[in-house]
Structures are given as structure tokens and as C-alpha cells.
Amino acid sequence: MFTTALAQKSPANELPIDLFAAISDLKKELNAVILAHYYQEPDIQDVADYIGDSLGLSRQAASTNADVIVFAGVHFMAETAKILNPNKLVLLPDLDAGCSLADSCPPQEFAAFKAANPDHLVISYINCTAEIKVMSDIICTSSNAVQIVKQIPETQPIIFAPDRNLGRYVMEQTGRDLLLWQGSCIVHETFSERKLVELKIAHPEAEIIAHPECETSVLRHANYIGSTTALLKYCTKSSAKAFIVATEPGIIHQMQKDAPGKHFIPAPPINNCACNECPYMRLNTLEKLYLAMKNRTPEITMSEEVRLAALKPMQRMLEMSK
């Protein structure tokens, strides 16, 4: 019975005892680079060659010499890596790792919105599908959205998609009137302002730091607002010893590494869930990452027509944020 069970086991899904060592071996064998977002589980961050925010990851994807990119993030990020690297194998450990923000901008509806405003330049947050990138003039990330909008002549009307919260933040920072697509991220919209204020009262010494995907009701309490990389840098530089972190708590792993001795408290959500983990980012696991490398699948693919059209606004972003 035992022998039969062993014989039926698929070698493709067998896991080694030391996953870390096996991933390291596969990295050499494939000439692969592992790129991970800060929202990935700590084990994945620890095997990554590069950990970063969306802008940093795009830059790494654009400059890597590796033959294989293992993207530990969500689908739009791996898709962006493929747009920049048509000849490389781009692997995503779990193809279902999507994004509520990208899903909140369906291509057909966005095409109609764009057609109704033909004089507008379209600036899209990188958290969108390749189809939306194709309809965009410039891509931005949370690191460079303000910088990019500031470079556009004041007389030029702009559509900003898909995140209304980042869009509102950019409007405040630039004084520009942007036509906003009403999309949002389920993770950043679940923070409770009331619970945040209660937490601040309990920890008056802590600074509140927030990602611009949060709602205005949360951002208005923040001592500092920035992309995940900017938040990480801020924690290491600030003289504060404690921080209430209003973004996905995966980033706290790096914060603890980069600023040991400081105290990081995840901002509380509206519901009674213990955390605000992104359900899409967390679909990737170390086991799935290993299997993706071993089996060279799941792979990101797209038509060359879509890729070339999506590349243009990506290249404009990289040029405008040097």
C-alpha cells in the first residue's frame, strides 16, 4: 500500500527537505533572479535577490542579465517584467495572484471612459492590467506619481487611473485637477480611522506612516506618506522609536531587519481580522516558488502586439523618473 502510494506520487510536486538550499541550487541552474515585493511572506523575502516596491522591481526587471525572472509578487508585476523582457522566461509562483485594484478597472469600461474624454492624457498607476497599460500614455508608481504629474504642462487635462486614493493624494501634492477613475485596493481601504486614532492614543510616541493607496481619512493622520520603499527608508532615518504602519504588514519584516530595536505596529482594519494581509500577494508561498522554478511554470505570456503597445508608457515612466 505504502509502495503504491509512493509510486503514484508525482515527482513534479515533490518537495525537498531544505527548500532554501534547493531554491539556491535552482537559481544557479536556471541563471534565475528572484524579485520579490515587500508584501511577500518573510521566507520569500529571505530567498529573493532583490526586494522592492513596484518602481524598484520594474527597474530591476529592466536591467537584469538573468535568463529567468521568478516574480514573487502579483500578476500585474510579473506581466510588467514580461513587457520589459520578451525573451526571458517570467515565472509567477501562483497565477491566481491578482490584484483588486487592477480588477477595479475593466478594459472595456475604461476604453469608454477614455473615449468620452479624448483630450485627456492618460496616466495609469502600474497596478493595472496590460490592456489598461496599452490605453495609457504614461505609467507611474506610488514612488513617482507626483514627480510625473508635475512634468505635464498645466494646460494638459489628465485622466488618472485606476486608484482614486493615490489620485487624490497626487492632486493634493501637485495642486492639479485630475479626472479620477474610481478604483481602489481592498487592503488599503480596510484601515479603520477610529481604531487608528485609538491606537495612537495608546502609543502616543509612535509615528503613523501610510501608503498613498489609503483613504484620505487615514492619510490625514499620517506623519509620513510614501511608497513601501519610501516608508522603509523613513523608519530607518526617523528619530522615532515606534511606528504605526498603514500598509500591508509584509513590509514590517524588512523594517525590523533595517531598523532593529524599533517597534512596528500594524494599523488595524475595520473588521475583526487580525491583520491586513493582501490575499493575492499571500497566494505565493516558498513551496510554490520552488515548484515554479523546478517545473518552469506557471509562465507569463502575452501577444507581441499587446507587449509592444504596453511597453511605450512603461518606457516613458522609466525615462521620466530617472
Ligand code: 13P
Ligand atoms: P508600491 O510597491 O509602489 O509601494 O505599491 C504597493 C502596492 O500596493 C503594490 O501592490
Ligand code: SF4
Ligand atoms: Fe493589489 Fe492592494 Fe494587494 Fe497591492 S495590496 S497587490 S494594490 S490588492
